[in-house]
Amino acid sequence: MEDILRSIYQERASHPNTIGVVAVEKRHKALAATDTFDVILLIIVKENMDPVFVKHYSYQDKKAAMHIVTEKQIHEWLLTGNNKKIFDWLYNGKIVFDRNEKIAELKHELKEFPFMGRKIKIGIEFAKLIRRYSDGKMLFDNLNYLDAYNYVVHSLHHLARLAVIENGFHPEVTVWHQVKQIEPEIYKLYEELICSEETIEKRLELLFLASEFLIHKRTKIGSQHLVEVMEGADYWAFSDLMSHPELLPYSVDLGILVEYLIEKKILEVVNVETKGQSIYHRYYKVAEKLS
Known part of the structure; x- marks a missing residue:
């Protein structure tokens, strides 16, 4: 590391607010x-x-x-996967300053990938998968094949990331390289979508059928985190689910995940009377068979 850069990060390291510095060389x-x-x-x-x-x-x-980044933002990126480069930086970067070994602990946690972290990431990824699949299916049913194709590519990507996380690994930028080794069945679907000589309509039709089976197979593990949170109360208003600290990362995909899980009889609707005639508050709870 050149002395000129050392002078930059050493100045920052002297601040009590600084937790650590990682240098990543090209x-x-x-x-x-x-x-x-x-x-x-x-x-x-x-x-x-x-x-x-x-x-x-x-x-x-x-x-x-x-890049000066808050500790909170780092943890958010690691949880949601919205900044894939951060994994590379922490994996391959050199720790040049580490107050109280916080960065070393973070790198160790990344490599170990504890089960609780995996469970939350699986839930978030599953919610994104349901969103892309449902929107793509709706577009397909309305004969918007090119738009549906775009959504199917994204849904397969989420399915691939989900498979990688299930197997105890962090999804990398080269996720398809990982999936080819871990779940060749999903890789083959992706190949068929982009390489097949069938019409786009036929390709999508086959992909929706295959994807539905693979999604169904993962519904239990994909909903586990949400179900465990919801078991903490008899029933929930949707606004309470949206504001729950553990469910904030689900963001806009939480609503469609809840509706999907009602359809699959994992969650149930609880109607509570309002002051208005024939109108009810709509609440949600874990299905009786799961309680």
Whole structure:
């Protein structure tokens, strides 16, 4: 690491707000991991006005990027998978400053991938899968085949990520390479969708049938986290589910997941009378057979 960059991160490391600093150097076969920069300096802080602050530097004939990110934002990315590069940075980066070994603990947790973390990520990924599959099916039924194709590609991607997580691994940028080794059945579906010489209508028809079976097979594990949260009360208003801290990462996909699980008889609707005639508050609970 050049002395000029060392002076930048050492200044940050002296701040009591700084948890740790990770340096990620560009690797020839992984240019995308650093967005073509020669070095990424990931500085993790307790608090900041902005959850993410980025600054670029030039030195000699090279370029570097400093990313100052709050600890909360890092954990959110790791949970939702919305920033895949963060996994590469933490896996392959070099710890150059670590207050109270917080970064070392984070890297160890990433490699171990504890079961609770897996369960939440499976739930979030399953909700995204149901959203993409349902929207794609609706488009297909309305003869919007090209739009349906786009949704099916995304639903297969979520199915692939789900399979990787189930097997105890974090989905990487090269998720299809992982899936080819772990679940060749899903990989084959993806190949058939993009390589088949059948008409797009026929390809989609076959994919929806196959996907429905694979989704059904994963419904129990995909809903496990949500069901466990909901078992904490007799029944729930949807607004209470939306505001529950453990369910916040499900975001806009929570509603369609709840409706899907009602259809599959994993959840039930509870109607409670209102002051208005023939209108009820709609609440939700875990189905009796699961309680």
